[in-house]
Amino acid sequence: MDNTQVGHNFEELAEDYLIKKGYKIIKRNFHYGKLGEIDIVAEIDNILVFCEVKGRNNNNFxxxxxxxxxxxxxxxxxxxxxxxxxxxxxxxxxxxxLIAIDIIAGKPQITHLENAF
Structure with a gap:
């Protein structure tokens, strides 16, 4: 599996997590030229939430x-x-x-940091 597919899988996990928490997904993978990308744009309680999704299959790095x-x-x-x-x-x-996903013993461990930066 290439890095793009791995990243997509982590974003799918994050999206499912957000939906279960009551978020409305507005946009995925918003690109703003070469200046940056937003993995997920969501909304909850009339707050627009820009989510960075990071995942690791192992903690070697x-x-x-x-x-x-x-x-x-x-x-x-x-x-x-x-x-x-x-x-x-x-x-x-x-x-x-920030939605951080670490795969530990084959299972995703999701950490959601609101107002991360």
Whole structure:
């Protein structure tokens, strides 16, 4: 399985998790040119949520949470600003969440950090 498919599988797990928690999925894989990408745009309680999904099949190179760099956080912010501008959204509360998925003993362990950055 290539990295794109692995990433897609983690995003599917994250989407299912969010739906079970009552989130409405608005968009997947929003690209803002070369400035960044948002894995999932969702909404809950009238709050627009920009989600970064990170997954690890093993912890040889650290956990999923540890893999989110400052540079990635800045790209996510730029992509979120782009999403708001393109969709002319000016009056909605927003936040940026991280959904980290680590596969431990063959099972996904999901950590959801609200307002992660």
């Amino acid at each position: 650290g956990t999923a949470i540890e893999s989110v760099t400052y540079g990635k956080q800045m790209k996510l912010r730029k992509a979120a600003e782009g999403y708001l501008n393109i969709n002319k959204i000016t009056d909605k509360d927003c936040r940026m969440d």
